[in-house]
Amino acid sequence: MAELKLVNLEKSFGDFKAVRNVNLTVKDGEFVTLLGPSGCGKTTTLRMIAGFTTPTGGSILLDDVPITSVDQKIFLPPEQRDMGMVFQSYAVWPHMNIFQNVAYPLRFKKLNKQEMQEKVMHVLSLVKLDGLAERMPDQLSGGQQQRVALARALVMEPKVLLLDEPLSNLDAKLRESMRFEIVELQRRMKITVVYVTHDQAEAMSMSDRIVVLHNGKIQQIGTAPEVYQKPANTFVADFIGMANFIPCTVVEISGETARVKLDDGTEDHFLICAITSTHQKVGEKAVVVVRPEYVEVLPYQGTGGTRARVLRQTYLGDKSDCLLELGTVQLRANTQTNFALETGQEVSVSFSRPILLDIEE
Amino acid sequence: MAAKTNTLQSGKQSEQTIQTIVVVIGVVIFILLMALIVYPSWTLIKTSFTADKQFTINNYVELLTQKSTYTVLRNSLFVSLLGAVGATVIGVLVAWLLARTDVPAKRLWQTLLIVPYLIPPFIGAIAWVYLLGPVGFINKFWMAISGSLNPLFVIYGKWGIVFVMAIYSYPIAYMVNLGPLRQMNPSLEEAARISGASIGRTVRDIVLPLMIPSIGGSFLLIFMSLMANFGIPAVIGFPDRYYVMTTKIYLTILNYDNPNNLALSAGLSMLLVVIAVLLMQVQRWIQKGKSYAIISGKSTQPQLVALGRWRTPAVVFLSLLVLGAVIAPLLAILLTALMRAMGVPLILDNLTLRNFAQVLFELPKARRAIFNSLGLAAGSATVIVFVSLIISYLLVRLRIKGGQVIEAFVLLPYAIPGTVVALALILAFLKPLPLINVSIYNTIWILVVGYITRFLTFGVRSINAAFEQVHISLEEAARISGANFVTAFKDIVIPLIKTNVFAGWFLAFIPALTELTLSILLFSVNNETLGTVVYGLHQEGKVLMTAALAFVVTIIVLVLNFITNRITKNQMGF
Numbered sequence: 021m022a023e024l025k026l027v028n029l030e031k032s033f034g035d036f037k038a039v040r041n042v043n044l045t046v047k048d049g050e051f052v053t054l055l056g057p058s059g060c061g062k063t064t065t066l067r068m069i070a071g072f073t074t075p076t077g078g079s080i081l082l083d084d085v086p087i088t089s090v091d092q093k094i095f096l097p098p099e100q101r102d103m104g105m106v107f108q109s110y111a112v113w114p115h116m117n118i119f120q121n122v123a124y125p126l127r128f129k130k131l132n133k134q135e136m137q138e139k140v141m142h143v144l145s146l147v148k149l150d151g152l153a154e155r156m157p158d159q160l161s162g163g164q165q166q167r168v169a170l171a172r173a174l175v176m177e178p179k180v181l182l183l184d185e186p187l188s189n190l191d192a193k194l195r196e197s198m199r200f201e202i203v204e205l206q207r208r209m210k211i212t213v214v215y216v217t218h219d220q221a222e223a224m225s226m227s228d229r230i231v232v233l234h235n236g237k238i239q240q241i242g243t244a245p246e247v248y249q250k251p252a253n254t255f256v257a258d259f260i261g262m263a264n265f266i267p268c269t270v271v272e273i274s275g276e277t278a279r280v281k282l283d284d285g286t287e288d289h290f291l292i293c294a295i296t297s298t299h300q301k302v303g304e305k306a307v308v309v310v311r312p313e314y315v316e317v318l319p320y321q322g323t324g325g326t327r328a329r330v331l332r333q334t335y336l337g338d339k340s341d342c343l344l345e346l347g348t349v350q351l352r353a354n355t356q357t358n359f360a361l362e363t364g365q366e367v368s369v370s371f372s373r374p375i376l377l378d379i380e381e
Numbered sequence: 382m383a384a385k386t387n388t389l390q391s392g393k394q395s396e397q398t399i400q401t402i403v404v405v406i407g408v409v410i411f412i413l414l415m416a417l418i419v420y421p422s423w424t425l426i427k428t429s430f431t432a433d434k435q436f437t438i439n440n441y442v443e444l445l446t447q448k449s450t451y452t453v454l455r456n457s458l459f460v461s462l463l464g465a466v467g468a469t470v471i472g473v474l475v476a477w478l479l480a481r482t483d484v485p486a487k488r489l490w491q492t493l494l495i496v497p498y499l500i501p502p503f504i505g506a507i508a509w510v511y512l513l514g515p516v517g518f519i520n521k522f523w524m525a526i527s528g529s530l531n532p533l534f535v536i537y538g539k540w541g542i543v544f545v546m547a548i549y550s551y552p553i554a555y556m557v558n559l560g561p562l563r564q565m566n567p568s569l570e571e572a573a574r575i576s577g578a579s580i581g582r583t584v585r586d587i588v589l590p591l592m593i594p595s596i597g598g599s600f601l602l603i604f605m606s607l608m609a610n611f612g613i614p615a616v617i618g619f620p621d622r623y624y625v626m627t628t629k630i631y632l633t634i635l636n637y638d639n640p641n642n643l644a645l646s647a648g649l650s651m652l653l654v655v656i657a658v659l660l661m662q663v664q665r666w667i668q669k670g671k672s673y674a675i676i677s678g679k680s681t682q683p684q685l686v687a688l689g690r691w692r693t694p695a696v697v698f699l700s701l702l703v704l705g706a707v708i709a710p711l712l713a714i715l716l717t718a719l720m721r722a723m724g725v726p727l728i729l730d731n732l733t734l735r736n737f738a739q740v741l742f743e744l745p746k747a748r749r750a751i752f753n754s755l756g757l758a759a760g761s762a763t764v765i766v767f768v769s770l771i772i773s774y775l776l777v778r779l780r781i782k783g784g785q786v787i788e789a790f791v792l793l794p795y796a797i798p799g800t801v802v803a804l805a806l807i808l809a810f811l812k813p814l815p816l817i818n819v820s821i822y823n824t825i826w827i828l829v830v831g832y833i834t835r836f837l838t839f840g841v842r843s844i845n846a847a848f849e850q851v852h853i854s855l856e857e858a859a860r861i862s863g864a865n866f867v868t869a870f871k872d873i874v875i876p877l878i879k880t881n882v883f884a885g886w887f888l889a890f891i892p893a894l895t896e897l898t899l900s901i902l903l904f905s906v907n908n909e910t911l912g913t914v915v916y917g918l919h920q921e922g923k924v925l926m927t928a929a930l931a932f933v934v935t936i937i938v939l940v941l942n943f944i945t946n947r948i949t950k951n952q953m954g955f
Contacts, residue, residue, distance in 0.1 A: 070857075070861055071860075071861075072857055072860070097396060097860070097865065097866070098857065098860040098861045099860050099861070099862070099863045099864055099865050099869075100863075101861070103861055104861065104862075105857070105858065105861040107854040107857070107858060108854075109852055109854050111852065111854035111855045111857065111858040113855055113858070113859075113873055113877075114877070115876045115877055124859065124862050124864075124872070125862035125863050127863070127864075128862070128863030128864065129863070169858075172858070172862065173861075176862070176863070182861075
């Protein structure tokens with residue numbers, strides 16, 4: 021059992037607050053991804069978990085034992101944390117061969133030669149590097165070096181595996197196949213993983229839960245469908261997937277839904293939206309979020325739906341991306357490729373699954 | 382659990398303890414550096430304002446009202462400027478030919494054309510005296526074939542200085558400009574060609590303007606080093622009574638008849654320092670204006686210019702350069718060293734190895750010099766490497782505040798002309814040291830201090846580079862694998878910086894071995910160095926022994942450079 025808990029974790033560099041009050045529990049065997057744009061604090065958080073960075077506040081507990089605690093002045097050095105880490109740059113030691121690289125963590129365990137050999141060979145076959153043990157790192161491709169780094173992090177069967185944008189230096193095809201391999205390994209070894217990335221597709225395809233970070237603060241924690249379908253705020257809605265934002269005024273609230281009037285320059289355009297936060301009030305300004313795939317475009321028949329004008333349509337193969345002008349706002353919509361539109365053409369649009377969100381300050 | 386927490390904390394503490402120790406050693410080194418660099422500088426400035434133990438500006442008044450001051454200043458500027466222009470033109474042309482044209486045998490030229498940079502300049506000057514002195518090989522050959530009683534050209538004097546300066550400094554311009562020429566984005570030139578410009582127009586309109594920062598930078602670098610050069614104007618200028626700033630300062634220091642000689646030389650030194658500082662500022666300013674956007678860092682494969690009918694002239698030019706800067710001087714030294722007596726005809730019967738035996742085994746001061754120089758260079762290089770390890774660790778790994786100040790201090794004794802550094806050291810250490818009441822003046826220790834401070838920048842630069850190459854994640858990967866701070870340093874950092882540390886040792890060792898400018902002012906009887914003995918034998922007119930020792934020194938330096946090259950090239954692919 022390896023449960024990782026971050027409690028009120030904070031890190032400031034001078035006046036700059038890189039990480040603010042982060043609370044997170046990563047359950048045993050769970051794959052959690054820290055997702056956010058560069059500078060959001062995700063790597064700093066990961067480095068605090070690894071013990072490379074000392075937080076300025078809060079604590080980190082591994083199986084309820086504090087390994088970092090600012091209040092108790094506990095700071096376990098990285099080598100005593102029983103974690104494995106894969107670095108963005110791989111950090112494969114260039115002066116050691118593959119076997120020596122992977123065997124290095126075992127030097128600090130009491131193992132005989134035989135056991136060491138077996139463990140290294142086993143983990144090398146797990147990452148599909150059989151037969152390359154005697155090679156030097158500069159004889160390997162980037163993808164193979166990546167696997168060495170992974171093997172080295174896994175060989176001592178760590179309590180927690182940390183991955184810092186491990187796939188960002190690989191080409192697109194390899195990146196995709198590595199995603200599944202990493203997840204597959206994690207499931208097999210039942211290991212707790214904290215994964216850092218700025219790539220939402222990576223996060224969504226790999227993680228049990230995603231932690232969206234922005235400006236050092238957690239914006240939302242949830243499964244991939246949760247963060248996509250019920251974004252907690254406009255940042256999450258915008259960062260994950262494509263989203264149309266339409267300003268609106270709340271007219272009526274009833275239970276889980278609200279009736280709003282869109283402030284899009286058209287007259288009396290009302291919509292029923294799902295509510296995600298509770299503090300919205302009637303009469304206040306808010307934002308409606310609609311994903312492009314939930315904007316339905318039909319030829320304008322004179323009545324029904326709302327009238328919009330086509331600004332351009334771009335053919336994307338599996339679908340077409342359509343830019344529309346609805347009153348004073350511009351909207352993106354996905355349309356069928358066989359539904360050809362002309363610039364300037366009038367269409368009728370309707371929205372499904374709209375979500376009501378607060379206006380961000 | 383409490384017990385576990387304790388060991389955990391002790392792990393962190395040991396790391397902090399080690400870092401604290403490093404910082405403390407760093408502070409001690411910094412204070413020592415201040416004492417060895419700042420105190421002499423201060424003494425130099427103070428002395429220049431002192432006469433009869435009183436503050437005065439009379440030294441400057443005297444200097445600035447003397448015609449000779451302006452003469453040597455003008456001479457210095459004249460030879461350095463023309464020497465630098467010549468060196469830059471040659472160096473840029475060579476760099477362009479090797480980087481951007483289809484000139485044949487590039488590898489060979491690259492190896493040969495770097496050699497003049499490795500030969501100590503004063504030895505190069507002596508070699509050219511053997512070639513173009515009044516009885517030099519070329520002049521004698523000319524008189525023999527033409528029947529003329531006058532030599533073709535006697536090298537002594539300003540034009541000789543300019544010539545020797547140019548052919549021994551061009552490698553700097555070549556090395557500085559080779560990289561930018563190779564890395565220049567070829568599409569910039571292709572865009573000019575597609576717009577209708579010929580090769581010549583493209584070079585003139587596109588390549589040269591883009592190269593101005595780099596060419597200007599190398600020109601200033603050479604200009605500064607020539608202003609500071611002592612060996613060439615001493616060997617070639619003294620016989621013609623042609624003096625420049627450095628040689629004038631040297632002569633003023635040695636002019637014991639003038640009771641105020643040290644103050645006056647300090648004043649002259651300050652003038653030289655002001656010029657050096659101004660030039661450094663100009664250089665920094667040029668470097669700042671450098672546009673990195675145009676010259677990209679990635680190595681692209683530029684289209685090579687086909688030389689066509691210019692191929693033969695290009696090869697002839699490169700051959701003449703190799704002949705004039707490498708083959709002829711080395712041959713002149715070797716042949717002179719092998720001769721039985723001065724002036725005998727150059728036939729097999731007149732050749733002997735006796736001169737070598739004499740300087741290596743019989744002449745006591747030469748033997749002492751070999752041991753002194755080897756010991757001094759090895760000792761200084763070793764101290765430099767250890768000090769550099771600490772300084773670089775503080776600068777690169779711990780990124781301590783005020784790191785740039787330390788770097789500036791380290792660079793100072795190298796950036797300032799060696800003659801001035803030597804004078805500052807004399808002035809600072811003439812009196813016994815406080816506390817222990819021992820004077821290091823007239824001992825080997827003042828040379829040790831001089832070499833360490835002067836060449837420290839080589840060690841720091843190469844070990845800085847070493848630490849920068851070892852990305853911090855390599856160390857962190859070891860930590861997370863279970864290695865503590867010390868183990869990670871031992872297993873990962875040391876193996877990876879090892880080669881650069883060796884290279885840094887050689888980079889300090891080689892110039893220290895043949896150092897002349899500081900040594901000529903700081904040496905004393907029994908504490909001779911190779912530089913001072915070669916120079917001394919030459920001034921005494923002991924031509925054969927000079928040549929023999931100079932040849933030995935040159936061979937040692939070339940072999941050491943070869944070794945250094947091999948070491949650094951065998952580095953793991955990083």
